[in-house]
Amino acid sequence: MTSLSPYDNLTPVTRTAYRARSAAADLAPLPRSVKDDALLAIADALEVRTQEIIKANGEDVERAREAGTSEAIIDRLTLTPERVRAIAADVRDVAALPDPVGEVVRGSTLPNGIDLRQVRVPLGVVGIIYEARPNVTVDAAALCLKSGNAVLLRGSSSAYSSNTALVRVLRDAVGGAGLPADAVQLVPGENRDSVRELMRARGLVDVLIPRGGASLIRTVVEESTVPVIETGTGNCHVYVDAETDLDMAVDILINSKAQRPSVCNAAETLLVHQDIAAAFLPRALDALAEAGVTVHADERVLEFAEAAGGTKATVVAATAEDWETEYLSYDIAAAVVDSLEAAVAHIRLWSSGHTEAIVTTSQAAARRFTQLVDSTTVAVNVSTRFTDGGQFGFGAEIGISTQKLHARGPMGLPELTSTKYIVTGDGHTR
Amino acid sequence: MTSLSPYDNLTPVTRTAYRARSAAADLAPLPRSVKDDALLAIADALEVRTQEIIKANGEDVERAREAGTSEAIIDRLTLTPERVRAIAADVRDVAALPDPVGEVVRGSTLPNGIDLRQVRVPLGVVGIIYEARPNVTVDAAALCLKSGNAVLLRGSSSAYSSNTALVRVLRDAVGGAGLPADAVQLVPGENRDSVRELMRARGLVDVLIPRGGASLIRTVVEESTVPVIETGTGNCHVYVDAETDLDMAVDILINSKAQRPSVCNAAETLLVHQDIAAAFLPRALDALAEAGVTVHADERVLEFAEAAGGTKATVVAATAEDWETEYLSYDIAAAVVDSLEAAVAHIRLWSSGHTEAIVTTSQAAARRFTQLVDSTTVAVNVSTRFTDGGQFGFGAEIGISTQKLHARGPMGLPELTSTKYIVTGDGHTR
Known part of the structure; x- marks a missing residue:
């Protein structure tokens, strides 16, 4: 029997992936109780070793400050004892979730007597490429372990000390619980080359999930030979139908846009049916102004804004670029459309396919909109802000997939399998 | 409202994809009856226009003959009235299958009263890149239409006349049934550049499925930015356990290897537990010899072959390369392993992850093998030849996915959604 392996000549990055692959093979058949014990050990270790974690985090924060990083980003980077406790609590929540592995998805006895079962198994090795927030390190590791996967973590260099400390704690806890410590690894190397190697580790890494800005996601999608799950770009639309409850429409618009503008399920474009525009737009523009939102308006919305005169809204003329912009800020594009079909056509042309809401009292319009719009989530008389694993009752979320293959919309544990x-x-042959 | 589109500056290939995308949007909401009518119209048209199809096919066959193509390949390329009738019958079978679109996969009422439903929708635009057999043209188009998808067909240049004639018939029938003819299109251009453009048409094409040889599949997997479903490479293993029914083991081995060696679910490697080797190998080598199979043996199998002396088997020494070879011929690699775990380790190292069979009378061994082996299909006392959409009762098969994302194993209609x-x-906000 031979011993030559197809995995000779490994680099530091591919060696990490190779070790993850071995760990994944050990993890796959483990029952829930063993995995849950490891997760609880992680939660305990995070609490016991909080000081060590916060000290390492302090180095990252200091470096960020010296580099003149904005306070908002520094806030997202910073760990406090309270935040570490919250992260540990999240890990315990993941432990409490049902284990997706082993679920029989489909099963039957074939006419020839063969028993057929399709069962959930872990993906194997999951690579996560993410930006500054160190809580993602623990969060992603917990979800991957729970679903029987090994995880390769590639955080940003700005959180390198924090991530190194966190992964040390995670590995100690995992190893202490009798699982292979290599089930959780930081990808070595701080520069772009290590990301590139990870993206080429087809056969060693089963899936890459980029979490972060649009440019990071685009790079991974375009350059990776490892299968990718695209996440998180949200150019979400709110369409106010001809027949609508005006109060509800204003509420949903403001909640979708302004409750938390920096997230992917916030609305970025308002489309208004021409028959309701005169009744709706003056109220909508007032409410948007009150919420501090700048409106990037097409010609017809501009006319209403000018006619209203006294409106407090900040309204500027939209360019084509506005229709495809994910502002993630107190800005919204707005257009009047001739019909529901015109709204659908606009969405088809410009949307990133995340979430589109219709506000309508018409059953026919609701039905038609849900049939015609092809996005991860179509919301009827519901704010776009509900597209979220937690809100959907999944208990956890590794990201929101905006692609059609494998997983679409909020991804919970089953999507990691x-x-x-x-x-x-009994000896069946053909 | 603007009219500038992100889809200006299209090339012949991307224009085809763009038209498919529009057609897909029209197809998506169609009820089953409309799609089935189109499929039945296709079946009728294939029968009515058989002569036109066979004439075009004759041109391909003549060209192939002039190029000195082997008779086996010419046979696969050739269409006869009988074969066209069989293709039409297959289309009617697809029409009779249930429609996966609209199936509610998951549904619940959330604690806040929001109704959540996850429903199956078409993928959108499916690109199929395939080799010489023109029946794939109709087969793939029928499965895609049934599941509400538009299809872009990129067959081999050796079947260009046949495919052109078939797609003309398909488009006429689809258009005649009131569906957009652009739901079925041949990708223009006969050279590799058009394949390359198709692989870069991310956003216009939702998935590419390469069907054909290993090198075609590798190229698409490595170069495509459009998501790919990898199909069909099968380095399948038969493992004969220490405790086994010898008759059953010989039957399954011979059926797995020799019933149809040219297909991806045929066995390529035999692994034998050392405790049963002396009892099993002489019989197995005889049976393989009788079936005309050459055995590429490791040292321990070679010893048994030499000891047997009188065996009729053609046995040659295996090299490392044999462990990863998908012969697709009357050849099999063979090794003796120390244990079930050693068999699993061998499979983990060398298998393409298609199908692995164990032949055992031990419940514990069966359970352990199915837990540890991670391939699309693990077969217990069943020939590897059963891994097939038809055998699994799916009614149709677009290919056998050997990847872990989206679809794994035989892909039927639900896998095209x-x-x-x-x-x-009722106006829910956060």
């Missing part, structure tokens, strides 16, 4: 078929017979 | 969430409320 694949399946295999088990066929059992 | 994605999902979307529909959330319905």
